[in-house]
Amino acid sequence: MLTEKFDPENLALMSMTIGVHALVRRTHEERVLAALRAHGALSRGDLAARVGLSRTTLSEITAQLLQRGAIVVADTDASTRAGSGRPAERLALDPGSGQYLGVDFGHRRVNIVVADASHEVIAQGVARYADGTAWPDRINQAFDRIDRLSEETGVHFGALQAVGIGVPGPYTAEHSARPAVNWKGRIAPEGVEAAFAARFAAPVMVDNNTRLAALAEAIARPDAVDNLLYLRLADGVGGGLVVSGRLATGSRGFAGELGHVTADPTGTTCRCGKRGCLETIASAPAIMRACREAGVQIESLDDLEAAVAKGDPHIDAVLRDVGSTIGRVLGAAAMVLNPREVVIAGEIVHVAPALVEAAAAALRFELYSIPSDQPQIVRAAQLRDDGGALGAIAAIFHQSPLLAGYPDAESAEPAPQHRRSAR
Amino acid sequence: MLTEKFDPENLALMSMTIGVHALVRRTHEERVLAALRAHGALSRGDLAARVGLSRTTLSEITAQLLQRGAIVVADTDASTRAGSGRPAERLALDPGSGQYLGVDFGHRRVNIVVADASHEVIAQGVARYADGTAWPDRINQAFDRIDRLSEETGVHFGALQAVGIGVPGPYTAEHSARPAVNWKGRIAPEGVEAAFAARFAAPVMVDNNTRLAALAEAIARPDAVDNLLYLRLADGVGGGLVVSGRLATGSRGFAGELGHVTADPTGTTCRCGKRGCLETIASAPAIMRACREAGVQIESLDDLEAAVAKGDPHIDAVLRDVGSTIGRVLGAAAMVLNPREVVIAGEIVHVAPALVEAAAAALRFELYSIPSDQPQIVRAAQLRDDGGALGAIAAIFHQSPLLAGYPDAESAEPAPQHRRSAR
Secondary structure (H helix, E strand, C coil), X not given: CCCCCCCHHHHHHHHHHHHHHHHHHHHHHHHHHHHHHHHCCEEHHHHHHHHCCCHHHXXXXXHHHHHHCCEEEEEECCCCCCCCCCCCEEEEECHHHCEEEEEEECCCEEEEEEEECCCCEEEEEEEECCXXXXXXXXXXXXXXXXXXXXXXXXXXXXXXXXXXXXXXXXXXXXXXXXXXXXXXXXXXXXXXXXXXXXXXXXXXXXXXXXXXHHHHHHCCCCCCCCCEEEEEECCCEEEEEEECCEECCCCCCCCCCHHHCECCCCCCECCCCCECECHHHHCHHHHHHHHHHCCCCCCCHHHHHHHHHHCCHHHHHHHHXXXXXXXXXXXXXXXXXXXXXXXXXXXHHHHCHHHHHHHHHHHHHHCCCCCCCCCCCEEECCCCCCHHHHHHHHHHHHCCHHHCCCCHHHHCCCXXXXXXXXX | CCCCCCCHHHHHHHHHHHHHHHHHHHHHHHHHHHHHHHHCCEEHHHHHHHHCCCHHHHHHHHHHHHHHCCEEEEEECCCCCCCCCCCCEEEEECHHHCEEEEEEECCCEEEEEEEECCCCEEEEEEEECCCCCCHHHHHHHHHHHHHHHHHHHCCCCCCEEEEEEEECCXXXXXXXXXXXXXXXXXXXXXXXXXXXXXXXXCCEEEEEHHHHHHHHHHCCCCCCCCCEEEEEECCCEEEEEEECCEECCCCCCCCCCHHHCECCXXXXXXXXXXXXXXXXXXXXXXXXXXXXXXXXXXXXXXXXXXXXXHCCHHXXXXXXXXXXXXXXXXXXXXXXXXXXXXXXXXXXXXXXHHHHHHHHHHHHHHCCCCCCCCCCCEEECCCCCCHHHHHHHHHHHHCCHHHCCCCHHHHCCCCHHHHHHCC
C-alpha cells in the first residue's frame, strides 16, 4: 500500500472490486500516509488539521492503519509540549516500510545518510578523497561506503524509496538531460544521477549541495522556517534560499549565489572574472589571508581558533570587518526576501563567533526599517558537515514522485524544475 | 458543479447515490475543471498532460463537459502555433459560469478589472481620489465605480467567485487577523477585506499591489515567467518577486522591498530612517530633483519627457546615473534569485528609456559570471496602471479556495500565508 502510487486512472478498475466504501477510505488513507511521508511523526491533532479530516474520521483511519502495521506510534509530544495535560501520541510511517538515501558530494568528501520512513536517521558515514578526484571515482567511493555502511549497521535497502544527491556547483533538473553545466572550471557531475539510478533502481533527485544544506537548516527545528537565507563560507562562498517553504533554484539553477555578489567594486579580482565578489573577502582562505596581512601567521582553522582564543585584537578586527561586509550583502538580500532567519554556515563560523556578531549587527542596521518581532535573525548553522545529505533526504521526502500523481501537480503550481527532477 | 467544492469527506454520502462510475468520472472532471480554472484556455493535448489523464480518457471527459455546457471551445491555438498541421481547439470554462473581480487601490486611484471564468477581461474601470483619502472613502468609491461599471457594461456579478485586492504597503494574511501593519506612517488598509467580503459575499484575498503587479507581469506573456524580479518606480520605490512560479511574501509580508536596499551608505536620509536607500535615488520625485540639481527645470513627467525628446545631455547623464544605481541593486538581488527576467515598471520608465538601458548594462556586468542564454533580462513593464488589478485576479485564479480541498494542500507544501489568505 505504502509504495503503491495512487492513480485516479486506475480508480475505475479498482473500485469495481473494492467497493465504494473502501475507495473512500483509501482516499483518506492516502492523504494520511502522504502527510506522514512529507512531515515525519505527527500527533493525531496535527494530522487531522493537515489533511483536513474531522478528528473522528481521522481516528478511524489511523486505527485501521495502525492495525495493519502501515503506521506506528513513534513517541509522544511530551518533550516539545508547552501546556499541561496528557501528552499526545505521535504517529509515523512504519520505519521498516522504506529507506531513503541522502548523499552529499563535496570537493574532498562524500557524506552519506540513511533515513527510514519515519524520518529517523538510521545510518551515517563519510568517505574522503583528494580534491579534484574524477566523478567516476567519487561515485565508486560513495558506492563502497554505502555497502560498508550497510554491513556495519545492518541497514538494508530492501525498500529503498528514493535517493537524494547533493553536488557542488549549480544544478537544475534540465541540466541532467543535457551536457552538464561547467561553470568557470568547476567540475560538473556528469552521470551521477544515471549512476545512482542504475545502482539502486530507485528514483534519484540531484541538486546543489549548499542549497540542500539550506533546506536541512530550514527544517532542522521543530517549527520549520518557511523563509530562510543561507550562506556557507568554505573554500568558496555559496548560498541557498528557502522561499515560501520551498527550495528556490532560480531560472537556471543559480539561485543563492551570494558568493558572487559584488561587495567591493574596487576589490581584488575574483575567479569568476569580476572584482570584489563576497567570495574574495569572506571565503575561508580569503579570511586567513587577511589575517596574515594583519601580521598574524594563520595557515589553518586551528591557527585561527588559537588566535581567537588568545583574544588577538588584530584577528578580532579582521573578523569584524569581514563580518560587516557579509552583513551588508546579506542585508540587501534580506531586504528583498524578508527571511525569518539568516544562517551563516561553514567550519570557520564555529571558530570565529565575532564574524557572526558583526554580520548580525550590519544586517540589523540594513533592516532597520522593517518591523520585526525576531530580535536576532542571524545565527550560525546548527548542522555541520552532514547538512547537504540531510537536505537531500528532506528534498526527496517533500518531493517524492509518490506524491506526484495527486491533483496537486496541477493545482498547486509547483516549481517545474524541481518537480521534474524528482523522478 | 463548477462552484461546488470537491470534498473527500462527502464522498461516502455522494457515492451511495451516484455510483462508482460517476464518482470516478467526477474525480476526472474536477481535475479538468481545476486545470482550466487555474490556467485559462488549454488545448486537449495540454490538458491531458497537465491533469495526467490519457488522451482517450480526457476526450471522453471533455465531451461530457462540453455537452453539459460546463466548458466551451474558446478558440484555436492557430495564432501561437509554431508547427504546421491542423490548429488544435482550446477549451475553457463556460465564461458565464463565474466572474472574478480584481481591485487595485493606489495612493490616488483605484483600478477595477472583471474577468470571466475563461480568464477574459470583460470590464475595466478607474476611480480617482485625493492622496491621503481615508480607507472607508476609498472603499466606498470603489463600490460606486463597480456598480457603475456593472451598469455601463452589463456585466453582472451573479456568480462572483472571488475578489482579489491590491493595497499599497506590506501585507500578509496574518495581518488581516490582527491590527494592520502601519509601516513608518503608511496608511494601513484596515477593514478592506471585511468590507469587500460583506459587500460581495465572496472569498476575498488581499495582498500588496506592487507584488500583484509583479505576478501580472510574470503571466502577461504566453510563456509565463517562473522567476521574475520586479521593481516599480513611482512616488516610492517598491518591488515584487515571483520565485518558482509563486508570488513570494517573505516571512512578514515584506518580500520585494527593493526601495529600501541601501544603494549609497553616505547618501541622503530616507523616510524609513536609513541613508541612501534606493528610493532616495530612484523614486520619480528623486529623479526629478536630480534633474533640477543638474540645472534643468523638471517639475513633472511631461517636463521630463520633453527634455528627453530634446536630447538634453544633462538629463541623459542623470538618467544613466540613476539607471546604473538601479542596475547595481537589481544585480545583487538577481545574483541571489537568478530570475529569468527583471522588469522595471512605473510611468517614468516609459518616459526615460535611457534609465532602463543603463540599469540593464550595470546588471549585465554584475551577472557576468552567470551563464545565460537570455541576452537581455531587463525590460520595461508591459502592463501599465492596471497591473495590480490583473495580478489580483491572477492570484485568485491560482489560489482559489475552490482548489484548497484537494490533497495538494498537504503534499505540495504551499506557502502557508498565501494559502490562508485565499479564503
